[in-house]
Amino acid sequence: MTSIEDAIGTKVAWPADKVVLENISINNVESTNISSPSSVNNSKKKCNLLDIGGSGKIVAEGHWSSSDPNQVVHFVPLGPNAMRVWVDIPRIPSASLWRPTSELECIEDAVGTTIAWPSDKVVML
Template sequence: MKDEMIEMKALMLSYLKKQTEPSEELSNATASVLKRLNIPPMPSPSSINNNSQTKCKLLDWYGSGEIVAEGRWSSNDPTAMVHHIPIGPHAIRVWIDVAKKPNAYLWRPTSEMKCIEEALGSTVAWSSDKVNEMESSSPED
């Protein structure tokens, strides 16, 4: 059984290395298998900017337009992981720095985090149409 798992892991790594474009087919089930096999997430493509200094505002995901949090943009690579789950298409991985509406529900809650306040200091997936880049007012921002 152990040899089969090693072989499966090698096949999965080979498959993932051959991927040139992220696929919507990378589902939660696939992420679960990758986690069980201890396969690390693939790095983001070089065309994806992972600049964690880009500040952004998270708008509520149900449409009121209210700012629920401020944070730092991390990645829009669909294969980028948030708590061992790929963010998927049309999503952004964001570090949560400030809770403007602490009780606002997360767009993709986990067993550990349900609302903005619980996500402080961590990354979350957020709908890309609900993330706005903030204007910098000084070099320290």
């Protein structure tokens, strides 16, 4: 593809900060897997992420995005007993991620993006 016209009717990767959603329903957003923190009202549910090691410490503050096991987080299906959350504020920046990637290894790396986190380690506020 060399122009936007070539992409009509196909799926293309596009930076989330360059997408503007207008007059779109929540059901439409969820079915197309658009994952911007401002795209779905439900994504504003604040939460704390607890240490995956079981210490009970809060490693980050964030907001809930989805509990749908079919949702994809960094190209991997969320699966059962997990939540997709946005990381807003790292409390323990060096805390390990539950599912690290080649680019994301600790909480500090995940600020401003979604990650998978075990459901029993997410405290809804």
